[in-house]
Amino acid sequence: MFRNQYDTDVTTWSPAGRLHQVEYAMEAVKQGSAAIGLRSRTHVVLATVNKASSELSAHQKKLFKIDDHIGIAMAGLTADGRVLSRYMRSECINHNFVYESPFPVGRLVVQVADKAQVCTQRSWKRPYGVGLLVAGLDETGPHLYQNCPSGNYSEFMAFAIGSRSQAAKTYLERKFESFMDCSKEELVRHALHAVKESLQEEDLSSANCGVAIVGIGEPFVILDPKTLQAYIESLEGGKDDQQVKVEAEEERPAAIIERQGTAGGGGVGVGAEGEGPTDMET
Amino acid sequence: MSMVFAPQLAEAAPTSHAGASWSPYDNNGGTCVAIAGGDYCVIAADTRMSTGFSILTRDHSKIHQITEKCVLASSGFQADIRALQKNLDARHQIYQHQHSKQMSCPAMAQLLSNTLYYKRFFPYYAFNVLGGLDTEGKGCVYTYDAVGSYERSGYSSQGSGQTLIMPVLDNQLKSASPLVLPPRESSTPLTESEAVDLIKDTFASAAERDIYTGDGVEIVIINKNGIRRETMPLKRD
Numbered sequence: 099m100f101r102n103q104y105d106t107d108v109t110t111w112s113p114a115g116r117l118h119q120v121e122y123a124m125e126a127v128k129q130g131s132a133a134i135g136l137r138s139r140t141h142v143v144l145a146t147v148n149k150a151s152s153e154l155s156a157h158q159k160k161l162f163k164i165d166d167h168i169g170i171a172m173a174g175l176t177a178d179g180r181v182l183s184r185y186m187r188s189e190c191i192n193h194n195f196v197y198e199s200p201f202p203v204g205r206l207v208v209q210v211a212d213k214a215q216v217c218t219q220r221s222w223k224r225p226y227g228v229g230l231l232v233a234g235l236d237e238t239g240p241h242l243y244q245n246c247p248s249g250n251y252s253e254f255m256a257f258a259i260g261s262r263s264q265a266a267k268t269y270l271e272r273k274f275e276s277f278m279d280c281s282k283e284e285l286v287r288h289a290l291h292a293v294k295e296s297l298q299e300e301d302l303s304s305a306n307c308g309v310a311i312v313g314i315g316e317p318f319v320i321l322d323p324k325t326l327q328a329y330i331e332s333l334e335g336g337k338d339d340q341q342v343k344v345e346a347e348e349e350r351p352a353a354i355i356e357r358q359g360t361a362g363g364g365g366v367g368v369g370a371e372g373e374g375p376t377d378m379e380t
Numbered sequence: 381m382s383m384v385f386a387p388q389l390a391e392a393a394p395t396s397h398a399g400a401s402w403s404p405y406d407n408n409g410g411t412c413v414a415i416a417g418g419d420y421c422v423i424a425a426d427t428r429m430s431t432g433f434s435i436l437t438r439d440h441s442k443i444h445q446i447t448e449k450c451v452l453a454s455s456g457f458q459a460d461i462r463a464l465q466k467n468l469d470a471r472h473q474i475y476q477h478q479h480s481k482q483m484s485c486p487a488m489a490q491l492l493s494n495t496l497y498y499k500r501f502f503p504y505y506a507f508n509v510l511g512g513l514d515t516e517g518k519g520c521v522y523t524y525d526a527v528g529s530y531e532r533s534g535y536s537s538q539g540s541g542q543t544l545i546m547p548v549l550d551n552q553l554k555s556a557s558p559l560v561l562p563p564r565e566s567s568t569p570l571t572e573s574e575a576v577d578l579i580k581d582t583f584a585s586a587a588e589r590d591i592y593t594g595d596g597v598e599i600v601i602i603n604k605n606g607i608r609r610e611t612m613p614l615k616r617d
Binding site: 163187191192194195 | 466467469470473474477
């Protein structure tokens, strides 16, 4: 889109009834590397394309755990995304302290959207330059939402944002009807296929993508590189579901005796810790 | 806390009346004990919750797990204790978000001290014993007063049965003077099962004479394999 005389201030309408600054903010999201989300009846999977700015640097962190039952993937200005994730974490912790229950995802998404809207109506602020895919669980099951810099939000079965997300969206549109009944492993494979579409020429590896899963009875966890690599190899048909499951189990540290089940059925932070964080990831 | 303003009468003399006024605190009684070993830590507390001379419940846990390797046992005013536990849990969640790992036991010990001192002028009525494994995997026990003064030691007890139990632990566990040669470890030389047996004996003894200690004892054992729980009934009188 081209510059015009109505795009200096976020508080200036154009004659066509548009707020150009807000639209430019959404452009920033489109420039960021892709983030993909999809859900089934029991799980939500988030996947990101991890682009390092140079060969010498590590990639940006785009997957964030917000609480045991909520996580986000972001595309755009990751610094803005970090600020929003700090806000979301704080809200979840405070809600948990007062009500001893998990923050309803839908309400959190609305609060973030309202926060974003404020920045579209103050002359001394600028809109957030990040789009979020929020994956979470509530009493009605798993949900996937998108948050926009404009303050809009909507719920999705599957979605992709960021650069070359159209390729991923096309894949998702083709396949989404089968997602509802997918197992966790099948869902992750669909997500990785979608990431592959966004990567186009490059080969998929645990170095250039990230995956996170949240599900009924399973707290939000970002997959460690080893488990991720096993999933990637299973895409080519090299391994089957059982093999992937076994490798995922081996990654977890020795089961804590008398805890509620090894699949991470609770306990503060156990799930995240157990997947062996790399130095850049939660 | 609310301020109460009373109208002053012209000829009012300062009144003094014998009689209890409202207190924001209550003592729910109970005793907590912890023993640290070379590669384990045992934390125990009785399960009786009382008020005055009445028992509120025989089955209330005073032990709270904060991190994977760190457990807090507190006796005193259970409402304050619950608030303190929730506070520490929230702080631990924040730490995990920021550092991508769990807090170590020594770090939690410092946090607990700071949290208690933060309310120096309206304290948490909680007598705490923090137990777990330190960063090297050795057992550690930290003992606190109500406003956060703390110390790492090999063993400790707090609560209504403290004065009955501590001398017994001193007798069994106290290390010789640091001037003795050859030098000895500061944590106890007992094995894990010996420590658990000692705990059971001390609680059984304390329950005999301390009216606020009894009903049952909950014992938590932390070692490199994880956390394990045992319970043992105590006298219910």
